[in-house]
Amino acid sequence: MTNRLFLKFPAKAENVQVARVAVATFAASGEFTLGDVEDIKIAVQEAVSNAVLHAYGNGTGEVEVEATLDGRGDLTVIVRDNGKGIDDLKRAREPGFSTLEEHMGLGFSFMEAFMDSLWVESSPGRGTTVRMLKKRCP
Amino acid sequence: MHLTFHKTPWFLGARVTGDLDLSTAGEFKEKVDSEIRKTGLLNLILNLKGVGFIDSTGIAAILGRYKNVSALGGKMVLIDVPERISAMLDLAGMGSLIPRFRDLEEALAAMGLGEKMGEKTGEVRPVD
Ligand SMILES: Nc1ncnc2c1ncn2[C@@H]1O[C@H](COP(=O)(O)OP(=O)(O)O)[C@@H](O)[C@H]1O
Numbered sequence: 001m002t003n004r005l006f007l008k009f010p011a012k013a014e015n016v017q018v019a020r021v022a023v024a025t026f027a028a029s030g031e032f033t034l035g036d037v038e039d040i041k042i043a044v045q046e047a048v049s050n051a052v053l054h055a056y057g058n059g060t061g062e063v064e065v066e067a068t069l070d071g072r073g074d075l076t077v078i079v080r081d082n083g084k085g086i087d088d089l090k091r092a093r094e095p096g097f098s099t100l101e102e103h104m105g106l107g108f109s110f111m112e113a114f115m116d117s118l119w120v121e122s123s124p125g126r127g128t129t130v131r132m133l134k135k136r137c138p
Numbered sequence: 139m140h141l142t143f144h145k146t147p148w149f150l151g152a153r154v155t156g157d158l159d160l161s162t163a164g165e166f167k168e169k170v171d172s173e174i175r176k177t178g179l180l181n182l183i184l185n186l187k188g189v190g191f192i193d194s195t196g197i198a199a200i201l202g203r204y205k206n207v208s209a210l211g212g213k214m215v216l217i218d219v220p221e222r223i224s225a226m227l228d229l230a231g232m233g234s235l236i237p238r239f240r241d242l243e244e245a246l247a248a249m250g251l252g253e254k255m256g257e258k259t260g261e262v263r264p265v266d
Pocket residue numbers: 046050051053054055081083084085086092093097098099100103104105106107108109128194
């Protein structure tokens with residue numbers, strides 16, 4: 001059995017919590033521990049926060065979040081924006097790297113730490129896609 | 139996010155409950171900074187027991203308060219830190235930077251304030 005959740009919303013700070021709660025509730029319908037669901041919440045929060053904070057500068061844009069529970073029971077979350085993209089992805093993923101003041105550059109580190117796999121694709125001027133996998137509990 | 143403050147002559151106690159994240163970190167910063175300014179207290183004891191959710195923006199806000207307090211010559215410690223938040227602070231490389239204690243008594247003892255508090259009130263549980 002597979003299941004899928006799709007969200008699309010304007011890149012506004014107040015929507016970050018909505019997305020994280022929706023994906024966490026969706027994940028809770030699968031075979032995940034409470035700790036796993038907390039991990040997923042943090043990872044979704046970070047990925048969606050990045051789309052809101054970094055993708056569109058002071059302008060507006062849309063964020064898409066797609067969560068899928070596959071036949072194995074694993075959860076994939078994709079967070080996509082059509083914003084400015086990331087020039088140097090390797091550098092952006094380093095812990096402590098941030099282009100905003102008062103930010104610590106921990107978002108990618110947290111996504112990596114709390115999920116089982118993380119892929120990031122980005123093309124400058126076109127946008128960024130973050131894909132994260134959380135395996136069902138064995 | 140909800141913040142309550144407790145003032146003593148030697149430190150400012152602050153208890154945070156709820157979400158400390160992108161949508162609340164700004165308010166957290168503002169309220170803590172203004173309370174420090176208003177009271178002139180330099181030592182901050184932050185109780186994190188009731189924090190249900192924290193993200194990297196919330197972690198950055200805590201570190202920012204630590205930097206402010208330190209720059210003013212004060213001390214900041216954390217008490218009653220939930221395990222998950224502890225793990226996130228470690229991931230953030232703040233493992234040894236901001237001292238963490240199990241409870242207020244331990245924090246006061248480590249800050250050299252335990253005796254003063256005892257003398258004054260005979261009771262050491264104001265931010266609990
Ligand atoms: N969706 C995005 N669009 C554009 N830039 C991004 C995006 N996500 C991340 N970045 C870039 O990567 C950097 C590191 O991100 P992150 O690790 O989450 O740290 P922080 O958000 O604290 O800056 C950001 O400062 C930003 O420059």
